[in-house]
Amino acid sequence: MSAAPEITLHGLPPSHPSMAAEVALRIKGIEFERVEMEMGRHNEQMEAIYGAGNRTVPGIVVDGEPVHGSRPIFARLDEIAPEPALYPEPIAAAVRDADRWGDEELQDLGRRLPWGALHFRPEALGTYGGGGALDPAGTDFAIRFARATWKYHGISAERLAADLAGLPAKLDRIDELADAGVIGGEGANAADLQIGSTIRVLLTIGDLEPLLAGRAGERIARRWFPDYAGHVPAGAFPEGWVPAAR
Numbered sequence: 148m149s150a151a152p153e154i155t156l157h158g159l160p161p162s163h164p165s166m167a168a169e170v171a172l173r174i175k176g177i178e179f180e181r182v183e184m185e186m187g188r189h190n191e192q193m194e195a196i197y198g199a200g201n202r203t204v205p206g207i208v209v210d211g212e213p214v215h216g217s218r219p220i221f222a223r224l225d226e227i228a229p230e231p232a233l234y235p236e237p238i239a240a241a242v243r244d245a246d247r248w249g250d251e252e253l254q255d256l257g258r259r260l261p262w263g264a265l266h267f268r269p270e271a272l273g274t275y276g277g278g279g280a281l282d283p284a285g286t287d288f289a290i291r292f293a294r295a296t297w298k299y300h301g302i303s304a305e306r307l308a309a310d311l312a313g314l315p316a317k318l319d320r321i322d323e324l325a326d327a328g329v330i331g332g333e334g335a336n337a338a339d340l341q342i343g344s345t346i347r348v349l350l351t352i353g354d355l356e357p358l359l360a361g362r363a364g365e366r367i368a369r370r371w372f373p374d375y376a377g378h379v380p381a382g383a384f385p386e387g388w389v390p391a392a393r
């Protein structure tokens with residue numbers, strides 16, 4: 148029998164795909180060490196480990212072999228510990244498609260919508276570190292920080308409004324995936340973790356609570372990611388930007 152591989156997970160504390168990778172490791176019962184990157188230097192730190200162009204978290208190093216990105220991590224973990232499978236048969240192909248959709252279409256909303264909301268309620272940034280609302284000096288910092296994230300993530304008021312307008316269709320798609328049995332089952336597969344981790348972040352935005360309440364995404368998010376700090380009080384987004392709950 149070969150020895151268990153030595154695994155290091157590199158992440159950033161608030162990163163939802165890092166959280167998804169960590170929960171995948173835990174579900175499989177694989178031992179690992181988690182190392183946080185240094186916010187601001189994380190791009191160069193990740194490139195130094197994972198190679199040029201691999202600037203984002205998460206990544207894992209398996210006995211010296213770098214595996215970069217949430218989807219490659221899920222696939223590699225299934226090779227290391229096949230059970231419980233993150234891409235279980237007979238639905239593996241559908242799970243792979245849903246995981247890809249969650250990564251390519253949904254995941255960015257877990258960055259743009261919280262940073263979008265924090266522009267309007269910057270004092271709430273403190274809650275994402277597990278604290279309370281920031282004091283005026285902290286809020287000055289948060290205003291500058293949120294502005295930098297808007298630039299970095301290409302957020303604009305127009306894009307934010309469009310993201311919000313498009314959210315109900317994405318929530319419908321998640322319900323459809325659950326109705327079809329691709330996500331929302333007994334165990335967590337890769338798509339549950341990919342989609343659920345993004346929805347978990349969206350649940351920190353008070354304005355979105357009515358939209359998310361009772362939907363499959365909410366159920367999956369709360370089940371696999373019970374703890375995620377942060378709360379932007381309702382009323383952050385300008386009136387009329389958040390679609391009505393159905």
Ligand SMILES: N[C@@H](CCC(=O)N[C@@H](CS)C(=O)NCC(=O)O)C(=O)O
Pocket residue numbers: 159161162163164165189190202203204205215216217218250254258
């Ligand atoms: N879609 C990729 C990318 C992940 C991603 O963009 N991660 C964010 C954190 S949530 C990140 O590293 N952002 C830092 C940056 O872009 O500088 C994945 O799932 O691995």
